[in-house]
Amino acid sequence: MKISEFAKKAGVTVKTLLHYDKIGLLKPTEKTDVGYRVYSEKDFLRLQHITTLKFIGLSLNEINQLLYETGENLESMISIQKKALEEKKKHIESVITVFNKAENQIKENEFLEVENLIDIIKLTNMEVKVKEQYKTAENFNLRGNLHSYNINKTDWNKWCFNQMKFPNTARILELGCGTGDLWYKNAYNINNNWSIILSDFSKGMLQSTREMLKEIDYEFMYQEIDAQDIPYEDESFDVVIARNMLYFVPDIEKALYEIKRVLVKDGVFYATTTAREAMTELNILVEKFDSNLGLNNNGMCDRFDDESGQKLLKKYFSEIKIDFLQGKIVVHEAEPIISYKASTINGSSILVGEKKQQFTKYIEDYIKEKGNISITTKGCIFKVKK
Incomplete structure (x- = not known):
């Protein structure tokens, strides 16, 4: 033809x-x-x-x-396309859910709160960006690298584990398990009477977790799970854990409903996230470099940080406690800063080519003048009882 x-x-x-x-x-x-x-x-x-x-x-x-x-392997290409379309379908369904909530609010109150508009804007902009970020552990590890410069040497994973209390015989579900660091760093505290399911929406991330934990003498179970649709019956778990992942979930409230549903009576939900004032110094630096980049904030974190997270949790749980871990990152070179910002959802498409070179020079000049960059870190853990 x-x-x-x-x-x-x-x-x-x-x-x-x-x-x-x-x-x-x-x-x-x-x-x-x-x-x-x-x-x-x-x-x-x-x-x-x-x-x-x-x-x-x-x-x-x-x-x-x-x-x-x-290449032209038809079976693999069809499989890839089908999986991607399924993810897009989930995303569209999440967007429709948010629009339905907005429509109902208008019918009841004859107006739409700004928070609903913000949710719609963020959700419709998410698309496959989050999925792309966590197909593998690469971006996850790049951001973790910057935190290795923290002068507070309290290990985040050990600190989190020490904040958690487990029954002697416990059914445990971790949503968004990342690379399995929580269990790797606390392997000596794992009770053989526990049944632990590690889940993530990313097969690539689950594979990284398997690799990380393969030498630990414990039979973890692994499952690909969407936190908005947990495939277990009511009251299936004594403990549910979600660490620094809820702000990536398209419909956070749907996830919280699911978490409450699968928890037993008096079961506990542990959720960790970033405090609103974390990374302030770095965000100010980016603002001064170029305020139009949209990287002068903690990205998606404000959807479920220490303040917004508490408001959302109160809609579903009555007993909520929160503890904080604060630290200070001190770096004397630009590379960890550049890698951190360039590995974020928005940064991966903005800090490229010439713009990345300009930002690198800006950070290098700042360090040359000041001697280092000091950045406040502050994370928190919610302890929530059903």
């Missing part, structure tokens, strides 16, 4: 096909001596991959990279 016939059959424009050819995304099967592009039936397969991945929300560069990495 010549390009016009191929475009007509596929329902795309000739201009689109010319662009795909130019950037190497979809090359015609052949070009004639006089320059005509000729397409064959196999080119429909490539075009189908492109259109589906575009619908999911990937950029043309990301699609090109993905197709290059996976």
